[in-house]
Amino acid sequence: MSSAGCGVHSAFIVDRDGAVVSNADVLISVEWNRVLDDVSTAHVIINPDGDCCAQLGRVRTWRHKLVVARDGVVVWEGPIIQAEWSYGKVELWASDILVWLDRRVPHSNATFTGADLTDIGAWLIEDGFAPDDPGHTVEILGPANVEGGREYTVDDGQTGDHLRDLADTGLDYTAIGSTIVLMPETWSASVGLLTDVDLPEGLIVAEDGSQLATRFVVHGDQNSGVQGVSGGTDAYYGLLERSVDESSVKTDASARAAARSRRAANYPVPVFLASDEVTLSPEAAVDVAKLVPGWCVDVASQATCRPLTQRLKIAGVKVEEDGDGESVQVTLAPLSSELED
Structure with a gap:
């Protein structure tokens, strides 16, 4: 390595x-x-x-x-x-390979009631590639544990957009070569440890309360009045409410699951490394091939007044090599919590 x-x-x-x-x-x-x-x-x-x-x-x-x-x-x-x-x-x-799904539409009608988001995502991918498959596999790492009520109609909307809609409500996915990996937002398997030695000088640890919500409301399909609520007044933070529209959500149960997933991503206040792209030290002993979005790294930093010992999710990786050598940048994000209503 x-x-x-x-x-x-x-x-x-x-x-x-x-x-x-x-x-x-x-x-x-x-x-x-x-x-x-x-x-x-x-x-x-x-x-x-x-x-x-x-x-x-x-x-x-x-x-x-x-x-x-x-x-x-x-x-x-x-x-x-x-x-x-x-x-x-x-x-x-x-x-x-995911770009193909931005050039595909649903090829059959489908209605899902109470299905796990990973199963719906797998159906979208298989349906998208059914008429002409460039060569793909789907791997499901675990259920999202988020119930989805969804309807899809032949030729209505791009399959890639439908998949992104699922990612807004509790599903994560990424491409590894020709394999599309589906996983819950709470997937927390770690691929390594980063310490101050591996991280750049000028590292900033930040707490961002701008997205905090102790109560989340999701409004689904407007014609049916679908709505889901998660949370309420918090003993520590008080009451902070957010309301969003998710037109693809068709049932109250899936709206409640989407609200719980949304709140889990923003509660409690996330603490993270304040950089869109953290450039790793050239000597950082990490397996770059294993830096896959959706997996996590453990970060231990004592360089600032706010020590950070936390498992963070890999949201992105960028690798460049030219005449000046190689640079590896990693985008890290807070890991979603597992919350009850």
Whole structure:
């Protein structure tokens, strides 16, 4: 396992039928990321070497996918969305497998009453890929324990947007290569420990009370008057209320579950590292391949007046390598609590 600043990348382009179209020789720079509940991207700049130029000239968007490896381990892959050829340089931009769902719509009608959000998410993915599968698998790490009442109609809305709606009410998902992983928002498996030695100078520990809610109200489908409530007056914080509309929620039970999930994400007041992207020390002994959104890292910091010893969720990862070396940035977010109404 190399440290966070010593990885060496390679890349290659693969056809829909699985054949390798070209290696990325010579790779000038590479950037790839992983994100929670959305589509991740990658970007490479290649200096074509010999026969590689003619091979790269055959690259076509959506037909071919970019595969990125770090120290020989594949860490990212997805269809090429944009390509540019210039003198002595080829640039490729790609998105992960989830981008296909932004170009798919429901292919059958479905009504869910009392189903777990992970089961609904799995149905959306399978239905989205049913007519034309670029090659995918779905892995469910555990039930969301959030009841979902949802209805989907043929050709109505993009499948990717329907999946994001589920993520607003208790489901997390991410892409690892061609696998789409579904998990509860409360998933708390840790992949490592970060201490002050691994974190940058100028680290800021922050408490953000702007989203705190002790009582959450979710209004579902307006035509049916669906509503769900979670929480009330808190003995410590008092009463702080929020109300949101979730038109995709069709039953009172699923509205209550959505309200509980929303409150769990913002109660108690989250304490976190105040940086959208925490750059790890180049010597940080972490397995970059295992930094997957939805999993957690344990953080132990004594560098400020507010010591922090907490398990934080990985919300995003961005890795860059160019002539100046490698940089690994991690976005960390508070872990949702498990709350009762």
